[in-house]
Amino acid sequence: MKKTIYLLPLALCCFSFSYAQKKDKADKYAATITAGDLKKQLTIIASDEMEGRETGTEGQRKAAAYIESQFKKMGLAPVAGLNGYQQLYPLYQDSLSSEITVNNQPLVYGQDYISPAPNNETGNNTSASIIFAGYGIDDSTYSDYNSIDVKGKVVIFFLGEPKKEGKYIISGTNRSSRWTYPGLSIKLAMAKARGAVGAFVISQVQESFTQRAIDNSKKSTLYFPREGAGTPVNYALLSHTYAKTILPNTFDTLLKQVKSFQPIATSWLTENKLPVQLKYNRFRTTVNASNVAGVVEGTDKKDEYVFCTAHYDHLGKHDGKIYYGADDDGSGTCGVLEMAEAFAKAKKAGNGPRRTMVFMTVSGEEKGLWGSEYYSDHPFFDLNKTSADLNTDMVGRVDTERKSADSLNYVYVIGHDKLSSDLPVINEAANTRNGAITLDYKFDDPSDQERIYYRSDHYNFARKGVPVLFFYDGMLKADYHKPTDTVDKINFELYEKRVRMIFYTAWEIANRDDMLKRDIPLPEGSR
Template sequence: MTRTKLNLSLLMLFTVSVVFAQKKAAETITENDLQAHLDYVASDFMQGRDFYTDVPGLELTASYLKSQCQKMGLKPGFNGYFQPIEMTSSKPDPENTYFQLISKDGKVTSTDANIFALGGSSGNDTIAGDLVFTGYGWYNNDTKYNDTEGLELKGKIVVVMTRNPTMVESGGHNNMQIEMQKMQKAMLGGAKALLFVPDPMNPEPEYINSIKKYATGGTLQLKGAKPGRTMPVKLLFGTEELANQIVQESGKTLAEIQNEISETGTPKSFDVKELTANVVLGKDTSTVIGKNVVAMIEGSDPVLRNECVVYTAHYDHLGIDGEQEVYNGADDNGTGTVALLEIAEAFQSLKKKPKRSIVFAWVTGEEKGLLGSDYYSQYPVFPMENTLADINMDMVGRSAEKEPDAEAEVEKSLAGPDGIYIVSGKQSSELMEISADICEEMGLIPSDKLSQAFLTRSDYYHFYKNGVPVLGLSTGLHDDYHKVSDEVDKIDFHKMKRVAQYSFLVGEKIANQKKRILVDNPSVE
């Protein structure tokens, strides 16, 4: 046998052995193990894995993750596997929260205590200013219907009804995405605050109360966070009765104004001239210590081990609502949490570890504003410039019966049995090619449909903004998102296993290449 043929044979043998090792490691990720972990993490006993529950389910989950890392023999990323995070907790103080209407002569005409807010600073807030009623606060590109045409929003408290004319006409239900578009419009217009009131024809009169359950759980901010990290426009939520007092100078009730909009198809917005507002939002503040759980496998190459691939998943959720119902968050993000455990086990099963180091970070406070990943990005195990990629898993366990239509709404685009959404800033075409190749090998159908709308909405964002290429993995949104109905019995464990195996194979490929993946579009927003 010639030397060339011998070298070729050895190369083929090496390639086959590597592929065999990868496949064997991927097969350690099993449906039974995923379910066993998830049955514990998403159980009622964990009380929704939040900071404010009687049973400290979030702490118990962190301890469980630590114990699993120890059992696998993973190296701690930080002392004791925990990365402590000091945060400021802020909860509404209803006794010191109210919305006052003030007449032109400076007299308080009414005080309404039945309001609440989202966003704002961690301390007490006071908002004072003129009012403008903007109907639904909506603009339709096709019909050119525009509720804010000719109105100045800057420095004012903008009053809007929920839903929009099309939804009212069709009997459509509330959609938070629609309301967030109104917030963005108000923010761009320079508004001080946005006051949402339920439109009188609303088929879901309890909609605002359902938001209130979430809002009264409180907010968290990293200790010493810059003002720019808070929501720039304060979102206030009030009642139809409060709205009737605000619009009374029109001589009509809110219901009568809404009827006129429906009948004429034209806006009925106006500046409120007879009244101004003074809003006080009381807060109870305290210090909370959260923790990221971080483990790692050190790379086998003496030089390349100083670079890493990071896997992330948030393990927190929404806790318990005002009626003591538990948000178990099986898919959000119990699935990502336990998938990451199985991926770590797959890497640890490799006899020859990857050339580069692998970091596994279970981050906290995602539901409070991506806090844990924000903190990690500031104080990482390896510098951001030595982090080749972040592979983030957030809601990776659900499937629709078939793949969604191309025209399906982003908010309801649950993937089918073979679908996977990959959110990316597309900073590395090489990374996307690796991802596409592995999807093809596994029979997965990748889609980037969620990238534009979701690039800032999960933990990969803090890697993206630091120039690190990201793959944000999800199987899509569903009707149980942020509801108490997000339960284990709805999880597709076969699909979840495939997503976890795909994630392992992508990270293993990146970590073993001789050269780091090429970043051909490093610029971020």
């Protein structure tokens, strides 16, 4: 009994000493993250030379090369098997030529129809008839296909979806469903699943085609080839004048119904015995974009991983104006660089993390989370061994709509009560150590109208089950996605506080005994 009494104070003393040492080490390296260094990095990332860093452009490649050079300079290791520090992923750009005849009469491109290059493939299809399929929807709550057989035929349908008593029938709310957005791709896939060989599409608002629409339809912008998307039926968008020749007796009435969101009655779903031939030739160019990753290898838990991510792309250069993206997301990118340098210094001094730290800046976020989606489908480290992703997207400015007294001492945190019950405990403790800024959970609800939970790269980790925290300043107004998102608008004092707090959070996750628990289901929803 006496032995225990004597040893307990000694054990507590050793624990306190160990904890104090651990705390002092974290403080030492957090202090290397300074407003001055953040500004130095951001002035380069958001410079004229980077041309707005649009994915797939020379500006994006320059930014990737710069980030890679910084990882090398800091002493981070590349990932084995990558192209240096870069994980390349393909983007496609398509051009298309087409010939369409209906009832043995050729249609005039740009006058009767256009066939946008995306979603159309090389092919030659024929049909003996065209069948009207309403909105082209086949859903459990509403279907245009229940009374028609479209196998081997060309379908013709309107964009959009119907309402009843002021609410969309499918969602049951004031918000449209997936049949409106992404809409067309789903409808084309449904037509194919039902056996159609082609589709004619009518936009209720686009009566004819401008020269710009005609030119743009012949060549796609760069796009990300999503796995499992499949190839839908080939389609053409018809002018109203030509659509009326296919539906001569009903078009005007149907157009009025669709413009007022009325359901299409079964009696209107008719078949027109007109032979159709669709000839398409697609030509594809591949352009590589990249994610840039550097590693600080762990010690006794080096086969477990903690990611710090941000997207380094922005909107590029258009109409002679550069979209600098200093806050979005130059701020997150430079935060990742500064945290990487702090961990690298700790490693060099013999105080490296127990888990392997992975600092990854991704591209394609502004286009649809392309780079992080590619990584989550082609990970170079086991996602089941990835303890967490700390994502930083816009942390340099102040939300202009925030009217509370703490407007210069806050950050929005998304993901804290999802996937892992460890997250809020760790993050809030790290924040207290950093001097306690307000952690605002305003945007953390997945059903929030801004849908922030789904709008940055952390989501592609979350959908694979990896616990995530997303740090964000809320700057959705002011200079958001404008050429005026520039370095001079950054609040560097607050920026420093936020990045240091994220560093402390990463430090704790990297050095604790256990990986984060995965004990909370992923909320239902999608981007």
